[in-house]
Amino acid sequence: MYAQMVKTAGSGVKDRDEMSEQEQDFQDRIDRGEKIEPKDWMPDNYRITLIRQIGQHAHSEVVGQLPEGNWITRAPTLERKAILLAKVQDEAGHGLYLYGAAETLGVSRDEITEDLLAGRMKYSSIFNYPTLNWADMGAVGWLVDGAAIINQVALQRTSYGPYARAMVRICKEESFHARQGYHIMMKMASGTPEQKAMAQDALNRLWYPVLMMFGPSDKESVHTAQSMAWKIKMDTNDELRQKFVDQTVQQIEYLGLELPDPNIKWNDETKQYDYSDPDWTEFFDVIKGNGPCNVDRMAARNKAWDDGKWVRDGLMAHAEKKAAAKVAAQ
Amino acid sequence: MKHEWPLWEIFIRGQHGMSHRHVGSLHAPDAEMAIKNARDVYTRRNEGVSIWVVEAVNVSASSPEDKGAFYEPSNSKVYRHPTFFDIPDEVGSM
Ligand SMILES: [Fe+2]
Ligand SMILES: [Fe+2]
Numbered sequence: 001m002y003a004q005m006v007k008t009a010g011s012g013v014k015d016r017d018e019m020s021e022q023e024q025d026f027q028d029r030i031d032r033g034e035k036i037e038p039k040d041w042m043p044d045n046y047r048i049t050l051i052r053q054i055g056q057h058a059h060s061e062v063v064g065q066l067p068e069g070n071w072i073t074r075a076p077t078l079e080r081k082a083i084l085l086a087k088v089q090d091e092a093g094h095g096l097y098l099y100g101a102a103e104t105l106g107v108s109r110d111e112i113t114e115d116l117l118a119g120r121m122k123y124s125s126i127f128n129y130p131t132l133n134w135a136d137m138g139a140v141g142w143l144v145d146g147a148a149i150i151n152q153v154a155l156q157r158t159s160y161g162p163y164a165r166a167m168v169r170i171c172k173e174e175s176f177h178a179r180q181g182y183h184i185m186m187k188m189a190s191g192t193p194e195q196k197a198m199a200q201d202a203l204n205r206l207w208y209p210v211l212m213m214f215g216p217s218d219k220e221s222v223h224t225a226q227s228m229a230w231k232i233k234m235d236t237n238d239e240l241r242q243k244f245v246d247q248t249v250q251q252i253e254y255l256g257l258e259l260p261d262p263n264i265k266w267n268d269e270t271k272q273y274d275y276s277d278p279d280w281t282e283f284f285d286v287i288k289g290n291g292p293c294n295v296d297r298m299a300a301r302n303k304a305w306d307d308g309k310w311v312r313d314g315l316m317a318h319a320e321k322k323a324a325a326k327v328a329a330q
Numbered sequence: 331m332k333h334e335w336p337l338w339e340i341f342i343r344g345q346h347g348m349s350h351r352h353v354g355s356l357h358a359p360d361a362e363m364a365i366k367n368a369r370d371v372y373t374r375r376n377e378g379v380s381i382w383v384v385e386a387v388n389v390s391a392s393s394p395e396d397k398g399a400f401y402e403p404s405n406s407k408v409y410r411h412p413t414f415f416d417i418p419d420e421v422g423s424m
Contacts, residue, residue, distance in 0.1 A: 100356065173375075
């Protein structure tokens with residue numbers, strides 16, 4: 001997802017008799033569905049895990065602007081260009097809401113930004129894949145944002161108040177993203193044979209990387225249990241992935257495109273679709289930094305940060321000078 | 331030089347006569363920029379017609395520890411609620 005394989009701090013779920021009284025009260029509040037707010041007492045591991053998770057989520061929103069930003073200047077019409085620009089601008093906002101939520105846990109935005117730039121923090125694996133042509137703008141909005149929505153809708157119920165509120169804002173804006181993408185796909189799938197082939201190609205290329213967004217299979221997700229007890233993870237990776245496949249199949253069929261995986265079949269017993277797992281070796285390789293675009297993405301973020309330094313410093317210096325002049329005049 | 335822009339809390343009033351509501355926070359070098367950034371971040375879909383910004387360090391808050399005792403005085407005063415009083419139906423709406 002936008003936060004994948006977030007390492008849960010601590011050594012797994014504690015039994016009730018291993019918990020201090022304070023920890024028991026905390027867990028009771030979560031079990032009752034109460035929100036935890038910034039100034040409330042919380043276990044250190046809860047705080048640390050949330051900083052990792054929200055930070056990674058925020059970084060994904062920001063890095064996620066790059067593959068789409070790539071096509072703003074080459075959109076086929078002025079209207080599509082304006083729409084894509086608005087979509088990418090929303091993602092900057094999503095990053096900002098999430099950095100704001102992370103900061104309530106006692107880190108600064110600059111600190112975790114520097115963690116990202118130094119490679120100490122990650123962003124979603126999906127953004128390490130290239131966007132090769134305009135059809136990818138359709139597939140990304142439809143599938144990538146579509147997958148993100150499934151995760152983010154669930155996270156609206158997360159136990160940490162500022163995170164939950166950020167998710168509510170984000171979810172309100174996301175369906176525009178998915179719809180504008182699907183709309184591009186509709187247009188291309190009903191266009192010339194060449195356009196339809198581009199749409200099919202984009203779907204085929206992005207399908208497995210999108211399935212990987214939900215993270216490794218439940219059998220391999222070691223830290224899920226504690227994060228679920230804390231309600232900072234609401235469903236397992238496989239549950240969310242299944243939900244995504246189930247809702248997407250009919251959308252593919254409506255477009256008149258072929259399914260990207262020959263093993264996708266309705267299963268009458270489980271009442272859901274069977275499908276092939278992505279290649280998990282590829283996933284772990286991309287996470288390690290060896291995806292097609294990891295180096296480019298980090299270089300672009302580092303350049304933006306370095307090139308913007310004089311602006312950040314200059315505006316701050318100006319604000320301080322103005323404030324000093326105001327004090328002197330009083 | 332390590333100098334992060336300060337944090338501002340953002341309050342927005344929507345069109346329908348409600349009071350300003352806290353919507354989130356952002357970093358900006360000064361109040362003027364904070365208002366402009368808040369316009370871009372928090373009112374992209376006509377969410378508001380008025381923005382307040384307050385530097386986060388200037389917000390004082392009640393402490394969560396004494397949540398119980400602090401709000402206790404109002405717990406025992408059920409008569410402050412209109413439903414405390416039984417008024418016969420014959421009286422009409424009140
Ligand atoms: Fe987003
Ligand atoms: Fe989005």
